[in-house]
Structures are given as C-alpha cells and as structure tokens.
Amino acid sequence: MIYDILKYCGLFILLVLIQGLMLNNVEIGGYVVPFLYVVFILALPFDTPNWLVLILGFILGVFIDCFVSTLGMHTSATLVMAFCRAYLLKLITPRGGYEFNSKPNIQHMGLTWYLLYAVVLVFIHHMFLFYIESFKLTQFFYTFGRAISSTFFTVVLILIVQLFNYTSTTKV
Amino acid sequence: MRNLIRFLSKNSFIFIFIFLLFISFVFLVKNNNYQNSKVFNSSNFLIGNLYSTINNVNEYFNLKEVNAELAEQNAKLQTMQIGTFTKIFGTTVNFDDTTYSQKYVYTSAKAINNSTNKRENYITIDKGSLNGIKAGMGVVSPKGVIGTVKNVSENFCSVMSILHEKNAISAKIKKSGYIGSLVWKLGNYRIAQVKDIPNHVELHKGDTIITSGYSLVYPEGVVIGVIKDFNLEEGSNFYNINIEFSVDYKQLSHVFIVKSWMKVEQEKLEALNDLEKE
Numbered sequence: 168m169i170y171d172i173l174k175y176c177g178l179f180i181l182l183v184l185i186q187g188l189m190l191n192n193v194e195i196g197g198y199v200v201p202f203l204y205v206v207f208i209l210a211l212p213f214d215t216p217n218w219l220v221l222i223l224g225f226i227l228g229v230f231i232d233c234f235v236s237t238l239g240m241h242t243s244a245t246l247v248m249a250f251c252r253a254y255l256l257k258l259i260t261p262r263g264g265y266e267f268n269s270k271p272n273i274q275h276m277g278l279t280w281y282l283l284y285a286v287v288l289v290f291i292h293h294m295f296l297f298y299i300e301s302f303k304l305t306q307f308f309y310t311f312g313r314a315i316s317s318t319f320f321t322v323v324l325i326l327i328v329q330l331f332n333y334t335s336t337t338k339v
Numbered sequence: 340m341r342n343l344i345r346f347l348s349k350n351s352f353i354f355i356f357i358f359l360l361f362i363s364f365v366f367l368v369k370n371n372n373y374q375n376s377k378v379f380n381s382s383n384f385l386i387g388n389l390y391s392t393i394n395n396v397n398e399y400f401n402l403k404e405v406n407a408e409l410a411e412q413n414a415k416l417q418t419m420q421i422g423t424f425t426k427i428f429g430t431t432v433n434f435d436d437t438t439y440s441q442k443y444v445y446t447s448a449k450a451i452n453n454s455t456n457k458r459e460n461y462i463t464i465d466k467g468s469l470n471g472i473k474a475g476m477g478v479v480s481p482k483g484v485i486g487t488v489k490n491v492s493e494n495f496c497s498v499m500s501i502l503h504e505k506n507a508i509s510a511k512i513k514k515s516g517y518i519g520s521l522v523w524k525l526g527n528y529r530i531a532q533v534k535d536i537p538n539h540v541e542l543h544k545g546d547t548i549i550t551s552g553y554s555l556v557y558p559e560g561v562v563i564g565v566i567k568d569f570n571l572e573e574g575s576n577f578y579n580i581n582i583e584f585s586v587d588y589k590q591l592s593h594v595f596i597v598k599s600w601m602k603v604e605q606e607k608l609e610a611l612n613d614l615e616k617e
Contacts, residue, residue: 187386188393194456198526217352225359232366233386235454236461236497239367246363250356299367300458 175211179227182207187234198313201320202241204231205292206328208249209285210272213265217253224249237300244296251291259283273329285325290318387451387495391465394451398592405592412481443558444598446470448478450485450591451495455528460500460588462486466596467494477556477597483585484508484563485594487556496596501563502528502588510563511551515540518551519580521563528588530567533580540578542569548582555602 186204194200208224228242235241256271259280269275271284293314301310347354398405448470452463466472468491478485478498486500487508499506502523510521510533517540523531533548546566552559562585569580 188389191454191456198456200456218355221352221355221359225363228363235457237457239363239365239369242366243360243363246356246359253352 171212175207178210179207179223183227183230183234186231191235195320196316199316199320201317201324202231202289202293202296203321203324203328205245205248205289205321206325208245208252209288209325210270212268212270213256214268220249220252221246240296240299243299244292247295248288248292252288255284255287273326281329282322285322286318289321289325290314293318293321387463387492390452390463394449398449401590401592404590408481409593442600444600445595446472446598448594448596450594453500453588453591455500455502455588458504458525460502461489462498462500462591464488464496464498464594464596465494467492467496469493471598472496472596473598475556475602476599477558478594479557479561479597480586480591480594482562484550484557484561485586485588485591488596500588501531501584508557508563509551509553510548511559512536512540512542513547513549513560514543518553521548521582529584530581531564531584533566533582534577536578536580538571538576538578542566542578542580544568555599555605557597558599 182204186202190201190203204227207227208220211220211223224245225242228245229238231241231245232238256265261276261280266275271281273281276284294311297310297314297317446466448464448466450462451465454460454462462478462485464478472488472491474488474491476488478488484501486498486503487506488496489499490497501508501521504522504524507520507522509518511518517536519533519535521531521533536542544566548563548565550557550559550561550563564582564584564586567581567583569578571578
C-alpha cells in the first residue's frame with residue numbers, strides 16, 4: 168500500500184515534469200499538442216475512492232497550469248475527466264466486476280477495453296480543454312479537429328508508456 | 340438536519356466535483372485577464388527558477404547560432420564606432436550635443452521559457468522589476484520584434500509574444516511607408532497577416548515589414564519580416580498580406596527590453612486631445 172502511494176507520487180512528479188518541460192514544446196503540424204499527463208488519472212487503481220480521484224485531478228491540473236500560466240484551463244479539463252472516469256468505469260465493467268487489486272492497464276484488462284477507456288476519457292479531456300481555450304464556437308470545426316488529432320497523439324503516447332510498463336512487470 | 344447530512348454524504352462525489360469545478364472556473368475567469376494572478380504563473384519563484392535551470396542546459400545546444408548572431412551584431416556596432424569614421428571637412432565640423440537626446444534604452448536579457456503552439460503565447464524573461472522593467476515595454480531581438488512586457492515579478496517578467504491573437508502591433512512597409520496592423524492567428528508560427536494596406540499600394544514579394552514606431556513601444560524600423568505572398572479579394576479595398584517573420588520564435592535566446600524615455604510624455608499629450616473632446 169505504502170509502496171503504491173510512493174509509486175503514484177513518483178509518477179505524478181515525473182508526468183508533470185515531462186509535460187511541463189518537454190511535451191508543451193512539441194507541436195505537430197502547427198496545432199496538435201499531446202497531453203500525456205492525463206495518463207495519471209487513467210492509471211489510478213480501481214479501488215481509489217472517487218473523491219480522491221477528483222482531488223488528485225484538480226491538483227494535477229493546477230500543476231500543469233502553473234507551467235503554462237493558464238490557471239483554470241487544465242484544472243477544469245482534468246477535473247471533468249476525473250468526474251467522467253467514475254461513470255465510465257461503471258459503464259464498462261467487465262462481467263463479474265473488477266478483480267481485487269487489479270489496475271486499469273492493458274495487461275489486466277486487455278487491449279480493447281483499455282483503448283475504449285483511454286480514448287473516451289482523453290477525448291473528453293481534450294474537447295473540454297480546447298473549447299475552453301478558444302472560448303467561442305465560431306471556429307467549431309477547427310477546434311474539433313484539434314481535439315481529435317491531439318487525442319490521437321495522446322493515446323499513441325499513452326500506449327507507448329503502457330508498453331514500457333508491460334515489459335517491466337512481465338519480467339518479475 | 341440529519342437528513343441533510345445524509346443527503347450531502349451520499350452525493351459527496353457530485354458536490355466535491357461541483358465545488359472544485361467552481362473553483363477552477365473562478366481561476367479561469369480571474370486569470371484570463373492576461374494572467375493577473377501573480378502566484379500561479381510561469382514567472383513565479385519556483386517554476387521561474389526551474390525554467391532558468393533547464394534553460395541553462397538548453398543554451399549549450401544553441402551556442403553556435405547565438406555566437407553567430409552576436410558576432411554579426413558586434414560587426415555592425417564596430418562599423419558605427421567613431422574610429423571608423425574619417426573627418427572629411429577638417430576642423431569645420433560642428434558637434435552639437437543637444438541635437439540628439441536619447442529616446443530608447445536597451446536592457447539585455449535572456450528568454451528562459453517560450454511557447455509557440457497556443458492561441459496566446461507568452462515568453463518568460465530573466466529580468467524583472469529589480470532591473471527596472473515595467474509592464475508595457477517592448478522586447479526585441481537582434482533579428483526582429485518579440486513582444487510586449489505584460490507582467491513583472493522581482494526577477495522575471497512575462498512577455499506577451501507577437502504570437503498572441505490579441506497582440507496587434509502597427510507595422511509599416513519599408514519601401515512605401517504605408518502603415519497596417521499585424522495580427523497572428525494560431526497555426527503556423529512563422530507566418531502572420533498584415534491588414535489595412537489599401538489596394539493602390541504597389542507590393543512585391545520580399546518587401547520588408549518594419550515597426551512604425553507610432554506606439555513608442557518599439558523603436559521605429561525594427562524588422563518584423565518580409566512579404567511572403569499577397570492577394571486582393573474582388574471588391575475589397577485592402578490587401579490580404581502574408582508575411583514571414585524574420586525571427587524564429589522557437590529559438591529565442593538573447594533579447595533586448597526596450598524602454599522608451601518619451602512614452603509618458605507622448606501619452607500625456609495625446610490624452611489631452613481626448614479631454615478636449617469631452
């Protein structure tokens with residue numbers, strides 16, 4: 168338990184630093200920005216209390232916002248995503264419920280389940296973020312395209328991260 | 340009362356969510372006004388220092404380009420030195436020191452954080468109020484215009500980049516002297532548009548665009564970029580001009596903050612006009 172908490176703290180710091188110092192400088196084709204840090208919310212264990220997920224999402228958002236001086240934008244987007252996570256997890260419960268002590272990753276839940284889980288949540292986060300950022304509907308399709316293409320890149324990054332996780336745990 | 344508590348604890352998830360969402364919207368609204376909050380932005384102590392450490396490392400990778408840029412500027416300054424001029428008319432040249440008075444003062448600084456991929460891009464710079472920097476000063480680099488100082492802390496300041504949708508600056512076509520306004524839209528960080536150039540002006544690809552100096556934020560004649568292409572929509576009186584910036588905003592390093600001595604005076608004078616109208 169203590170080990171898990173330390174592990175998630177480390178993950179938190181690592182993701183904030185990677186996002187703040189590296190990924191914020193990445194842009195593909197002028198408007199695609201990957202937001203890998205949301206993988207923290209995705210990776211929390213199933214038995215995390217819902218209120219804790221919300222608060223962690225909030226804190227994570229504040230940290231990310233500090234790096235880009237847009238306080239509130241990432242905070243609200245991550246919060247909405249953390250909120251939707253609870254309902255999505257209920258909605259896509261596998262038959263027989265979640266196993267005790269299992270975590271949402273490809274190894275435990277399978278690729279299809281994980282893809283559904285990640286794509287839906289990341290898409291919600293990105294939609295919210297980009298529309299809050301533009302704050303108008305005049306460029307609806309432009310913003311929509313931004314959200315979709317950024318979702319794609321974020322999910323690809325998340326899968327790559329999962330791949331790292333995969334090899335290290337199968338060895339043990 | 341007990342029912343109320345039970346109701347609250349039963350729905351605590353939704354209440355916490357609404358509460359936190361409310362807080363973040365308050366942040367958003369308060370902060371959207373050009374980053375009013377002093378604590379939670381990239382010029383605060385913790386993250387400002389983190390950025391300057393990272394930048395120290397990054398700087399090594401750009402040393403070559405920066406050196407070339409500095410050498411180029413050194414050469415330019417060298418040619419302006421008094422020693423390189425020869426007297427043509429012997430002793431008859433009259434020096435009158437009161438002819439010129441200083442209008443702009445430059446402070447050298449380093450960009451330590453920078454973004455180009457948002458609608459509203461900001462640059463953090465390692466000079467702050469302790470160095471006499473105030474909001475509203477212009478920032479230029481040896482290659483061209485960078486932006487306007489927006490927020491100042493003790494050791495850092497954040498600069499509203501020219502890559503900011505709300506930052507329109509007045510631009511002039513060097514050849515013909517016509518004034519338009521320069522705006523940038525999210526998409527390509529090398530390209531911007533110049534508006535309000537009337538359709539009778541003769542334009543060519545590659546014409547230089549410079550600052551007009553009207554606002555006194557930037558000195559007159561700082562290069563912004565060159566015309567990339569232009570077209571005239573049917574029935575429109577104004578050109579659509581695309582320009583390419585002379586500065587690569589992804590490789591910012593050494594910049595100058597420009598302080599105008601006469602800005603206050605000019606603004607006071609112009610405010611008089613408004614007063615008389617009322």
